[in-house]
Amino acid sequence: MRLSLVFAVALVAVSGAALTLASAPAPESAEIAILDYKYQPATLKIKAGTVVRWTNKEKRVSHSILFTSPAASESERIFPGESWERRFDKPGRYAYTCGPHPEMQGVIEVSE
Numbered sequence: 375m376r377l378s379l380v381f382a383v384a385l386v387a388v389s390g391a392a393l394t395l396a397s398a399p400a401p402e403s404a405e406i407a408i409l410d411y412k413y414q415p416a417t418l419k420i421k422a423g424t425v426v427r428w429t430n431k432e433k434r435v436s437h438s439i440l441f442t443s444p445a446a447s448e449s450e451r452i453f454p455g456e457s458w459e460r461r462f463d464k465p466g467r468y469a470y471t472c473g474p475h476p477e478m479q480g481v482i483e484v485s486e
Contacts, residue, residue, distance in 0.1 A: 401461065406480065407431050408452070408472075413480035420462060422484055427459040428452065438473040439480075448473050 402424040407414045409431040418426065428439055430452040439458060440448040449458045451474075462468065462484045472478035 401425050403427065405429065408437050408478075411435075411472075411475060411478055413470075413472075413478060416479065417481045417483065419483045419485065422463055422465055422486055423461070424484070425459050425461045426482060427457050429457040430454050437475065437478070439470050440473040441468055441470045443467075443469050 402421060404418055404420050404424055404426045406418060406426060406428045408428055411432075413428070420426065428449075430437055432454050434454065436451040436453045438449045438451055439460075440446070449460075452458050462482060465484045465486050468482040468484065470480050470482070
């Protein structure tokens with residue numbers, strides 16, 4: 375009997391935690407198309423916590439997203455039809471280019 379009560383209390387606790395996770399709001403999202411050797415839009419203004427997805431809409435060429443500030447990092451190559459995404463949690467200005475095509479430039483402006 376006592377073991378059943380402990381099991382019941384644990385089950386209620388786990389159920390409550392699952393309900394809390396399930397009811398958490400999904401993060402906002404935004405899309406950037408890569409087409410004609412351009413990021414479209416070139417400048418994107420978002421709120422902190424937003425997930426940005428870049429989708430390569432070219433027919434034959436791969437691209438990447440190379441952040442030049444702050445803390446430089448680069449995505450893997452994105453081939454036609456593929457996407458890559460990143461969540462922006464901190465306000466700031468995030469400039470980026472394409473690794474193989476540095477003439478392609480974009481900016482993510484993140485506000486609170």
